[in-house]
Amino acid sequence: MSLARYAVVRGIAMLATFTLALVLFFFLTRVIPTAALGGNPFLPSQSTDPLLRAVFRASDDPGYSSWVASLSSIYGLERPLLPDQLILFLKSAFTMDFGYSLHSMRSVSLEILMRLPYTLALYVFATIVPIFVGYYLAIAAVRFRGRVLDFLVTLSSISSFSIPIWVFVLIVYYFLAYVPKVSWGIQLLPLPVRAPTTNIESISDIRYWIWYLSPLYIASILSLYGIWAYFFRSILSSEISEDYTFTAKAKGMSDWEVIRAEVVPNVRPPILTKVAYTLPTIFGGSVALELVSSWPGIAFYAYQAIQNNDIPVMNAFFVTSTLLVALSLYISDLAIAILDPRARHGLSKHMA
Amino acid sequence: MSVEREKRKGYIGGVKLYLGLLIVIFYAALGTYSMFAGYRTSVGLEWEADALAQPVWVALLLDPEIPRTVEASLSGWQLSQGGLDRSRLIGGDGIVSVAIQTPGSVGLVSNYLDYPYKPARSMVITYGFKVFSEDPVKYRIQLYLVSDKLLGREKVVEQGGVREKIQAGIYMVFRADDTLPSGGNRSYVSSIRLPYPYLNRIQDPPIPIFVNPVSELLLEPGTRLRAMINISYECLGDSCRGVTIQVEPVGIKILGRAHGLMGTDSRGIDIWRQFIEGARVANFFGLTASLLTVAIAVTIGSIAGLRAGRFSDQVITLLTDMIFFIPAVPLIMITVALLGRSMPVIYGIIVLVSWPGLARLVRSWAITIRSEPYVESAIALGAGKLWILRRHIMPRLAPLAIYGLVSLVPGVIATEILVQFIGFGDPNIPSWGRMLNEAYNEGALVNGAWWWLFAPIAGITSYMAGFVLIGMALEERLNPRLLIAR
Numbered sequence: 002m003s004l005a006r007y008a009v010v011r012g013i014a015m016l017a018t019f020t021l022a023l024v025l026f027f028f029l030t031r032v033i034p035t036a037a038l039g040g041n042p043f044l045p046s047q048s049t050d051p052l053l054r055a056v057f058r059a060s061d062d063p064g065y066s067s068w069v070a071s072l073s074s075i076y077g078l079e080r081p082l083l084p085d086q087l088i089l090f091l092k093s094a095f096t097m098d099f100g101y102s103l104h105s106m107r108s109v110s111l112e113i114l115m116r117l118p119y120t121l122a123l124y125v126f127a128t129i130v131p132i133f134v135g136y137y138l139a140i141a142a143v144r145f146r147g148r149v150l151d152f153l154v155t156l157s158s159i160s161s162f163s164i165p166i167w168v169f170v171l172i173v174y175y176f177l178a179y180v181p182k183v184s185w186g187i188q189l190l191p192l193p194v195r196a197p198t199t200n201i202e203s204i205s206d207i208r209y210w211i212w213y214l215s216p217l218y219i220a221s222i223l224s225l226y227g228i229w230a231y232f233f234r235s236i237l238s239s240e241i242s243e244d245y246t247f248t249a250k251a252k253g254m255s256d257w258e259v260i261r262a263e264v265v266p267n268v269r270p271p272i273l274t275k276v277a278y279t280l281p282t283i284f285g286g287s288v289a290l291e292l293v294s295s296w297p298g299i300a301f302y303a304y305q306a307i308q309n310n311d312i313p314v315m316n317a318f319f320v321t322s323t324l325l326v327a328l329s330l331y332i333s334d335l336a337i338a339i340l341d342p343r344a345r346h347g348l349s350k351h352m353a
Numbered sequence: 354m355s356v357e358r359e360k361r362k363g364y365i366g367g368v369k370l371y372l373g374l375l376i377v378i379f380y381a382a383l384g385t386y387s388m389f390a391g392y393r394t395s396v397g398l399e400w401e402a403d404a405l406a407q408p409v410w411v412a413l414l415l416d417p418e419i420p421r422t423v424e425a426s427l428s429g430w431q432l433s434q435g436g437l438d439r440s441r442l443i444g445g446d447g448i449v450s451v452a453i454q455t456p457g458s459v460g461l462v463s464n465y466l467d468y469p470y471k472p473a474r475s476m477v478i479t480y481g482f483k484v485f486s487e488d489p490v491k492y493r494i495q496l497y498l499v500s501d502k503l504l505g506r507e508k509v510v511e512q513g514g515v516r517e518k519i520q521a522g523i524y525m526v527f528r529a530d531d532t533l534p535s536g537g538n539r540s541y542v543s544s545i546r547l548p549y550p551y552l553n554r555i556q557d558p559p560i561p562i563f564v565n566p567v568s569e570l571l572l573e574p575g576t577r578l579r580a581m582i583n584i585s586y587e588c589l590g591d592s593c594r595g596v597t598i599q600v601e602p603v604g605i606k607i608l609g610r611a612h613g614l615m616g617t618d619s620r621g622i623d624i625w626r627q628f629i630e631g632a633r634v635a636n637f638f639g640l641t642a643s644l645l646t647v648a649i650a651v652t653i654g655s656i657a658g659l660r661a662g663r664f665s666d667q668v669i670t671l672l673t674d675m676i677f678f679i680p681a682v683p684l685i686m687i688t689v690a691l692l693g694r695s696m697p698v699i700y701g702i703i704v705l706v707s708w709p710g711l712a713r714l715v716r717s718w719a720i721t722i723r724s725e726p727y728v729e730s731a732i733a734l735g736a737g738k739l740w741i742l743r744r745h746i747m748p749r750l751a752p753l754a755i756y757g758l759v760s761l762v763p764g765v766i767a768t769e770i771l772v773q774f775i776g777f778g779d780p781n782i783p784s785w786g787r788m789l790n791e792a793y794n795e796g797a798l799v800n801g802a803w804w805w806l807f808a809p810i811a812g813i814t815s816y817m818a819g820f821v822l823i824g825m826a827l828e829e830r831l832n833p834r835l836l837i838a839r
Contacts, residue, residue, distance in 0.1 A: 051691040154659040163818035
């Protein structure tokens, strides 16, 4: 299978899975509760539908009656859940038209789009940088196997992945922001008190952005490198005792050369597979980081929306985050296919 | 690789396993202890010590004289000199009644409470009065706390250029000015915490809010505290036959600034208690949810493995992939917002999204087992699918299931605590996540109450580390390649 064909096939599979995930979400939040509370999802306007209840809770204020009407036109609230509302929900997800936010009265898609760079700044960093940190630490640990460095890497990576990312951010805030400020009057890192706004007007805004993000970046490196360092170390050290490395050594290659030229290319595909399967967890972690630090990404926006019963935003948030996870899985799939041609032919031992 | 090095590796793996087991057993014991120690829930409890009291061991290291909680009930009421001729006391040590025959004022004095520490900042005072009268009367009841050693001193306060002198050693806690119709009665039973901003004003001259009456007017090392009650009344009609006032013992709880093993939170609740309750919740929900997940994953994974390549396997694989897509935290946030904050809903979703990883692993193991010669020969001899599953596949999946259980617990706990922490958890369940949420949102960081923030963090990290260590040790045994490779 050529790479282009593989990309198309995988893309179609991803799209199907994405659609099914949305259907599952619809069933989980709408159909199952409706049926569990005694409603019939095939009849119009079920009063047991949690969304309908939330809409009416939010629209107690007569000023919002027009909002309910516009919501109805997108989600078909007066029609039966199955199949009409499901189809309308999928349509709104694929056209990215979620209606208007109750809170800001602006298009939800626009609001999400405005905040997407903020989420991506966190998610992409938290995904990629710790992999490199863990990767090089693991290579160093394997090079000096059985020595102090190896022991330290193993020990620190165990503690790193025992501690959730958002606990790390609290620790970073305490020891690197709060304690220096109170004890010595040094503002080393920012505390989450004045979050940046979503509009950038000058260079100083960007500087403030980066400064505000620095504790989050530090926490995500500290928390996520451990799993990679440990995993890469074990996979590298199992690979390094294979026969071909002995052959390479016998030919006179140095330890570093053996690792760089012989071992590393062999372990890249399983590493990428592992990355792909860790992506949803990392996304969950970056959601947590946003909420802890009031970073104005989509998760924090959804958090505020949930406080205000702002249903379109909640839907949009779920669709966007599933899409982000799906896209990143797709990208890592393609990367695996490029690095390991066996994957395209369904032959890779790491794909099971 | 030499035999000795091999032995050393085994020893290190053993250390991981035993350390992990030790941590897990410790928390299991702690959770069980919280059940039997009479600790139910910390919801509704208040003021076991002052807000943000330090742990006692920190206080012992830094400042041994820091106030501890002193609790006493002031009673043993005696009539002061002026009231002896027109009133009498009925009842003994506990609740007493004062019968006052002729109009005028009567004073009551309680016994003493010795206070040895540095001044505490706040106290909780509980009092109860009940007034009976057969004729219409107008009365006044005042309750004071008096510290004899400080009487006669003054505290000078400057406020907007005006100097005010406030008498130290005496503080009015309660005052009632009221009338009663004939044959009426009225009761005043309450509990207040000083300093109470509105209460600071009843006294004459009014005490500014920024003066803390407890530490500045009443307490000093070696002072003695007692309660004083002033009662006066006058007849509204032509004559009256006297009033009777029932006085309960005045309960005093001087809130210490050091308390227990882990200090207190902003409502003065013991953090140690919350901590061990959190351990119980983590044990119970974490293990239940993980067991459920393992059961689902093993069932689905082994069926898929047995039918590898068939239609049902493809359906299961697609389902697994699809669920793998769904980001758990957003799903929980939205579901909880729509369906309400309850633990079963949260754990249901966690179980729903966490089985696919293990199911994939089980499937690939089952495929390997199924293609082994002895299974093939069993099939050739006519063994049924279920028989193969029960006799050959399931037993060999047991170690994998245990490994799956151990490695799932940290993730399940972390997700649950995260959900609690961001404020979408069940408000009635005292988990570490709720502690962390309260600590973070009620200003533990800003007030320097590190013990409040670090108690749940220590719990979460060590609990998870225990399971991670066991998981690693098991992984090395399950996958000997990892062990030999070192």
